[in-house]
Amino acid sequence: MSLVIKKLDKKSLIRNIVKIINISKINYWTFKNFAKDLPGKWEKSIGVFNKLNNQIIAYCIISQKRETLHIHLLMVSEKYQGKGIGSKILKSINVSKSRKINVKTYTHLRRTINFYLKNNLVLNPNFLLKIFSKKSYNLSKFIFFQLLSVRIYQIN
Numbered sequence: 001m002s003l004v005i006k007k008l009d010k011k012s013l014i015r016n017i018v019k020i021i022n023i024s025k026i027n028y029w030t031f032k033n034f035a036k037d038l039p040g041k042w043e044k045s046i047g048v049f050n051k052l053n054n055q056i057i058a059y060c061i062i063s064q065k066r067e068t069l070h071i072h073l074l075m076v077s078e079k080y081q082g083k084g085i086g087s088k089i090l091k092s093i094n095v096s097k098s099r100k101i102n103v104k105t106y107t108h109l110r111r112t113i114n115f116y117l118k119n120n121l122v123l124n125p126n127f128l129l130k131i132f133s134k135k136s137y138n139l140s141k142f143i144f145f146q147l148l149s150v151r152i153y154q155i156n
Helices: 010-015 017-024 031-035 085-092 112-116 127-131 141-146
Strands: 003-007 044-050 056-065 068-076 100-106 149-155
Touching: 003 085, 010 017, 010 031, 017 031, 017 056, 017 068, 044 068, 056 149, 085 112, 100 112, 112 127
Parallel strands: 068 100
Antiparallel strands: 003 044, 044 056, 056 068, 100 149
């Protein structure tokens, strides 16, 4: 299998949007979410393409806020899962100007959490302190967020 990892700019995303949505199988991400402009998104996001047919088989939507890269979605087509493609995506992320990578995922997705841990990302024990330091934070969202998700960081 011959793969090409390249930047997933807005034009490539829109051209491949049907396949991208089919790979993700996430109901709450619509075309609007995928096409939304975020700082650094079109420079940092990555697509993995099958070199033989130029079909997208995996992608990673990334934005940057200050010195932190945020991975919004990292998805690999079911057919290609377990072949190290997700790990290759993580290794290809350019962290030259960033000091850390921030990933948010649901706690019930054990396979996803194990994937990030296997790739040397660590659970952030200071997460609750960061949430409480935000003065305008809605406590009901915090409860939901705390019960359903964790943040995983890699510090370089």
